[in-house]
Amino acid sequence: MKILVTGGAGYIGSHTVRKLLKKGFEVLIIDNLSRGHIESVPENAVFEKADLLDTEGLAAVFAKHKPDAVIHFAAFAYVGESVENPELYYRNNVTGSFNLINAVRDAGIKKFVFSSTCSIYGNPEKIPISEEQIADPINPYAKTKLFIEHILSDYHTAYGIKYIALRYFNAAGNSDDGLIGESHDPEPHIIPLVLFTALGKREKVNIYGDDYQTPDGTCIRDYIHVNDLADAHVNALEYLNKGCEPEVINLGTGNGYSVKEIIEEARNVTGCIIRADIAGRRAGDPAVLVADNKKAREILGWVPEYDLKKIIETAWNWHKNQKY
Helix, strand or coil: CEEEEECCCCHHHHHHHHHHHHCCCEEEEEECCCCCCHHHCCCCCEEEECCCCCHHHHHHHHHHHCCCEEEECCCCCCHHHHHHCHHHHHHHHHHHHHHHHHHHHHCCCCEEEEEEEHHHHCCCCCCCECCCCCCCCCCHHHHHHHHHHHHHHHHHHHHCCEEEEEEECEEECCCCCCCCCCCCCCCCCHHHHHHHHHCCCCCCEEEECCCCCCCCCCCEECEEEHHHHHHHHHHHHHHHHCCCCCEEEEECCCCCEEHHHHHHHHHHHHCCCCCEEEECCCCCCCCEECECCHHHHHHHCCCCCCCHHHHHHHHHHHHCCCCC
16 A cells, blocks of 8 residues: 655654554655655655645656555644744645645545644643534644645545544654654754753753743643654554544643653753743743543554653654754
8 A cells, every 4th residue: 555645754754654664555755845854764665856836746746656545744833933924834734735635636545644733722621632622723823734624524525535634732752763853943842942952052941931820830731752643643544444434633642741841851861951941921822731632542542652751762862963
């Protein structure tokens, strides 16, 4: 079975490609390399440099390789950037995905796994967050992801495309062998920023607010290892192979950790002094975001394996060997 993976040179995409290959799938990667890394593409995967905004090029890739299913990662994913430049996000994320989904329909492909986000819940009413909570995104990035979910729902009704939309919580960690890892420019995520501080690449890490209604006053998030995320995509694909109906599924561990807990665990893992200063709150940061992952466990048979210590250990193993 041949799987087309868009954004397969990116962070989560490249880890999922490895899992697919290990499971015996053929893998075709599409990536325009604007934010992906060609060095993350394994030799036993087929790679096509292509842009989802290029409909003719996209059609040519489908005609040439004839994939059986699609896993769609390719997207811009910086919340702040999406607020500053929504046009970029609506064009790249929504128009690109629309072109891809049309190519899937035209090729007669019926299996589609979509990389969505927990950001679509906005400021949730209840914790832990279940899939039944109302989607109320508060930034353009999250709005693009929800819009794509709507497109998939309508295309299922009209054209029979079956899909799984996976709403991630906070992806973190790197491959166990240290060969591929999280590399963004700029880097927005707390664990790499903390480790950059341990390495001396940064003077300090900022804690944005310590007056939230949480045990230590800092925001709490659900951190999930990238390999656990990759496993969930493979499970979702296998679920669709059984002829099952579309689903929207949260991916999180169900455990929350505060910013201060992240920093302290990083100090323990690295053995380094990590300076952390309190800064003002950022607009739109909810106090707590933790997943209810019951649906993922029951429908996909998915159980996350990595705890916070292992997440930070794998991240440290990769970052400390990079030439910054």
